[in-house]
Amino acid sequence: MVTQVDLEPLVRDELLSRCTGLSGLIEWLDEIDRRPGLDELDHRLRGISINLEALRNCIGSADVDYQRNFIKKSEFYELVANTWKPGQSTPIHDHVGSDCAFPHRLRRLHGDHPFARRAGSGRTD
Numbered sequence: 001m002v003t004q005v006d007l008e009p010l011v012r013d014e015l016l017s018r019c020t021g022l023s024g025l026i027e028w029l030d031e032i033d034r035r036p037g038l039d040e041l042d043h044r045l046r047g048i049s050i051n052l053e054a055l056r057n058c059i060g061s062a063d064v065d066y067q068r069n070f071i072k073k074s075e076f077y078e079l080v081a082n083t084w085k086p087g088q089s090t091p092i093h094d095h096v097g098s099d100c101a102f103p104h105r106l107r108r109l110h111g112d113h114p115f116a117r118r119a120g121s122g123r124t125d
């Protein structure tokens with residue numbers, strides 16, 4: 001079972017102050033008043049620069065299954081940093097009418113992870 005964690009407000013503020021890629025993404029998501037769609041999300045995420053050290057210091061991982069670290073949730077979107085340890089996976093699933101997109105380049109945060117080496121595009125429909 002997936003573990004879901006909301007970042008503490010102070011931790012989130014620290015992350016966003018150190019990662020202009022994420023803070024800029026949130027600014028953009030908060031400003032738009034429409035559904036961007038996958039093409040626009042893909043464009044935004046391709047150019048994003050993530051401060052991995054700051055992210056690594058602000059999120060955790062679970063021992064039993066992967067962990068969803070909520071950076072921001074609103075009525076219209078969720079910004080989540082998922083962590084998978086070696087051997088953990090996410091089953092194929094349906095978003096039932098919502099869009100789900102990942103940054104183009106997946107990187108490992110902790111140690112070696114075979115999924116990170118195999119992954120190319122992070123886009124999912």
Ligand SMILES: [Fe+2]
Nearest residue numbers: 093095100124
């Ligand atoms: Fe998903």
